[in-house]
Amino acid sequence: MKKILFPTDFSESANNAFIYALHLADTFRMEIITLHVYEFPILDSNYIEVPLYQAEVYESLELSSFENYKSQIPVLRQLASANGMEHIPISNVLREGDLVDNIASIVRDEPIGYVIMGTQGASGFNAFFFGTTTADVMTGTNAFVIGVPEESKYEPIRxxxxxxxxxxxxxxxxxxxxxxxxxxxxxxxxxxxxxxxxxxxxxxxxxxxxxxxxxxxxxxxxxxxxxxxxxxxxxxxxxxxxxxxxxxxxxxxxxxxxxxxxxxxxxxxxxxxxxxxxx
Missing domain, CATH: 3.40.50.620 (HUPs)
Incomplete structure (x- = not known):
């Protein structure tokens, strides 16, 4: 079965796009994989004297990211239920690293038919559609990509x-x-x-x-x-x-x-x- 990859930062813009993903998954009889990505900060070595401190920072960030991820998954399931889409199979993935690299990796490894993302204002839209690295992903994958503007509310596509x-x-x-x-x-x-x-x-x-x-x-x-x-x-x-x-x-x-x-x-x-x- 083909799948929809839905990268999310759990923002209102992303949740709005999730409703599109749910309806398209229902129409095309697809599953949804939600993807949340976090990045470790690049710490200044001038202020870090021992590797142990760096490890503690990363461990704390990883735990915080996981807790945030864990708390937001029920919100997505509530959105699905509120839109009559609780029957849509949904799996959830949490990864560390670069967002675009992780999208490309999952598209290569899974039968992804669509990547659906929310775009938040001009800066978000540009960052997603017009950034060089994202363009590389879009030209290097067989998945179709749909960007959903924040102000766009779902309606049947006619x-x-x-x-x-x-x-x-x-x-x-x-x-x-x-x-x-x-x-x-x-x-x-x-x-x-x-x-x-x-x-x-x-x-x-x-x-x-x-x-x-x-x-x-x-x-x-x-x-x-x-x-x-x-x-x-x-x-x-x-x-x-x-x-x-x-x-x-x-x-x-x-x-x-x-x-x-x-x-x-x-x-x-x-x-x-x-x-x-x-x-």
Missing amino acids: KIGFATAYNPDDKTALAKLIPIAQTLGAVIECLHVQLPGEPSDAAQIADWKQAFAQSNINFHTIESASVEESIIDFTEVHKIQLFALLNHKHGFWEGLFHTSLTKKLAFHLKVPLLALHEG
Whole structure:
């Protein structure tokens, strides 16, 4: 059985995303693995004269992390019960080390279908989606990744947005998105933002429409100088509940999200963002 990996710091933002994880686990008939990670501090050797003291600090932190973890697990189970999801199989993992490294390790070792995380404000969203190390994980795993903004409240997903440049990789990604949409009972609203000076390729668009004629997909083209602002507006106008992007390799996230206009997507997109993988 496929599983959903749910990394959490037990914050309100994370608990909000947990509700999404529960509903998707129910829809896709998956189990959930919750993951809480803590890190030992790097202690200044100038202030530590004996290794025993360092060991005591680490032991104290490990015990404190475990006690906090142990006290928060019932909270997650209460959330599941309150949302009618107490039947979802849930296992819990506590690990020490780097969060991203631990996510990558579990994705390699377990049949993870999705990684679902809460994002807390612009800084949290950037730290998760646009950090270099996280981008490495996203491009190095076969799991789909969903980031759930703090202000996004769960509702059944009936419309999925998908941004495309009408290239072969996007066509492959769209083919992967179709069974997800079918399971959710959702229509895909496929968006192409035509930049100024970019030639319109009617033949290519017609080819896509023919290739996906049997699927529940609507195709849209918007002429705009800003892909990011167009995505935000499109999501609001069409009442999109989940927006999907192809997670290109070779530094796609870093390159795409370096400009100030693109970062507006992190600030203003209020629906969960699904990163589809290549390959």
